[in-house]
Amino acid sequence: VKERRHQLRELAQIGTGRPRTAIITARTGLSASELKALGTDDTLRSVYRRGKRNDLDETAANTAPFVYQGSMSETEGKLRYLFHDSGATDPKRIVIYASDTQLEMLSKSTRISYDGTFASAPDPYGSVFSIHCEVLSRRSIPSGSRCLHDGWLRKQQEYRRILDLILQSPILATWAPIEAHCDFEQASRLAFRYYFPRIAIRICLF
Structure with a gap:
């Protein structure tokens, strides 16, 4: 699921096709439980928009030892x-x-x-x-x-x-x-x- 959301953000950054096409691509081949965990259309459109803004490095955000202080x-x-x-x-x-x-x-x-x-x-x-x-x-x-x-x-x-x-x-x-x-x-x-x-x-x- 995490990889598919990352894929959706990448498709948004590339900017090819419409959001709906990218969402269908991200859902392809997933099981029913995986599709549920991936999220609804509204959720995935939000993920796509965040990727479109490209306002942070996703890899750094997910791996950096961020400390809340x-x-x-x-x-x-x-x-x-x-x-x-x-x-x-x-x-x-x-x-x-x-x-x-x-x-x-x-x-x-x-x-x-x-x-x-x-x-x-x-x-x-x-x-x-x-x-x-x-x-x-x-x-x-x-x-x-x-x-x-x-x-x-x-x-x-x-x-x-x-x-x-x-x-x-x-x-x-x-x-x-x-x-x-x-x-x-x-x-x-x-x-x-x-x-x-x-x-x-x-x-x-x-």
Whole structure:
């Protein structure tokens, strides 16, 4: 999957043909599970556009031992914002952003919503996964974003890995959400039920 996305960016940089033709080329010969992991038309068009801009060296972005520090790890008030980074040597690197304030709001919320997207993921990551918590007046706000590497396959164990990491925070020691709103993806629902067996999951089309 990672190689096919790289191929799509290369086709964009060459500039031959239309985006649709390049997407068909990138999908050729893949199995059903690989096609699902590769992403939707919107996702692949976003990948194509990023390749068209050619605004970074993809090889360097995926291999450099980038360290998140300074403005990449703190708020403007110099408070911690980077919650976890599994490191550049992790083939499925996970970077989690969640401030203590966000975690405190999450700990007090019994209703959440969550979703992931490929389309807006910053290079070199393949997906962004975000959990939102409900606050006063039934308003939903972000409680943290998770940037996931291209190796992300949307499996239950991957979502459980994220939840296991954030639940290590002492702030969430007694957190027990009773309701979650999400899309139709089964893997994420099973992961949440693993940690919160009594949670009521409402499936909706975002």
